[in-house]
Amino acid sequence: MTALRSFLAVLMLLGLGACALPTGANRLSPEESAELRQKADRAARQFAEVVETVEPVAERMCRERREDDRCAFRIAIDSRGRMPANAFQTLDTDGQPVLIFTLALIADMQNPDELAFVMSHEASHHILDHLKRQRDYAAQGAQVYADAALRAGASKAAVRRASEMGAAYGARSYSRQFELDADYLGTQIARAAGYDPLRGALYFDRLPDPGDKFLGSHPPNAERMATVRRALAAR
Template sequence: MRKLLATAATALLAACTSTTTPLPQQGSQPVAMRDTQSSVNAYYRVAARVEPVAESVCRSFHSNKPRNFCDFQVKVNTDPSEPPNAYQTIGRDGRPIITFNVNMLRSFRNDDEIAFVFGHEAGHQIARHIEQTQNNQLAGAVLGGILVAVGGGDAQVGVDIGGAIGGRSYSKKYELQADTIAAHIADRAGYNAAIGARTFERTRGSSALLATHPPSAQRLDQVARTIQVINSAKAQGGRAPVAW
């Protein structure tokens, strides 16, 4: 059993620990790409407003965590050969890193979209999705290894398959939770979450994306419901608590 746990842990450590928001072009609406420099400038300009809000929301839920847990780093991946993507990772110092690559930035139509996706990636950290995904992967890897070994097969195969299934087990739920948090963060930072969420309109028809992400219509509906809650609270002179 110890050997199986070690094998599972090794497999998980070899995997990339991140949450991603890809924006594939295949099967989606055409996107007019902006020039790189203005897109990068827009990202840093928006991030300067959104990051403090995301950090504040994060600290309201994780006051017992180290200070760096909510101290978001903002980065740009400048590789022009990579498809549009944004992702959240954890640095060696424990700080969450939100990275957008240049093609993702060039695909955005306005600052509201940048703010929403930034809030979405921050939402993964706030809801501790990377940690939960790792736990699901480990549990799936151990169970898969045991089941295959009991059947006389190669335990490593079971670890690989079980870990992959475990990692995806709640991925769609996590994406919807991050969308909900993103709507709150974008709104509090002064951006229009409904406009920002329209990025999902350009991901329809991607079977690869739907393997780990909910359908675009479901995500847009989730954001619309969240905005109703936010606006209802505003109408009553208050602020809707962030909940997912």
């Protein structure tokens, strides 16, 4: 995706998202409307610039680390205006990586370093093959729990529930480590693309701290910041 295409897409979508305002928003003053448009314009330009600089670095590091050729990153935008701030990695029908960002996340980024860090983090999930590994762990967990239920003489329904529980446990068991691994490699990608990962990771300070919950999907914010610092020290 070129910077121009990214810019036009985000500018249009942020403009559409800005139209989905609370009741009474149609009475915005001309000054307020102009300010809203300026914010959308800045966010769109920032997104386009970060895509243009981060994507080729992520692709290069992907080709250095993966044995297959699935490194043609595509950056996509979730245009549903009411979706919360979020970014995630998935695959297209050809198994190529897709990084998806919601409008709320794009608008919430306070500087290019934050957006570059988030983008690099999501790209790292693909480079490290986390989706496949998570599926494998889920399948292993499902099998172990189902086998245990069968040996205990459980009913078919109980075996099915055990399998589902094992899959959930297996998928979650390594999720926090996956996040830290993506933070580590994401730091290196963002730095190689010319951004300040430590400044970018300060985005964590604006998020609720997940703490140290059992089987939590994300690690504590302090642990993530420590991981970023370790990655920066490993030059």
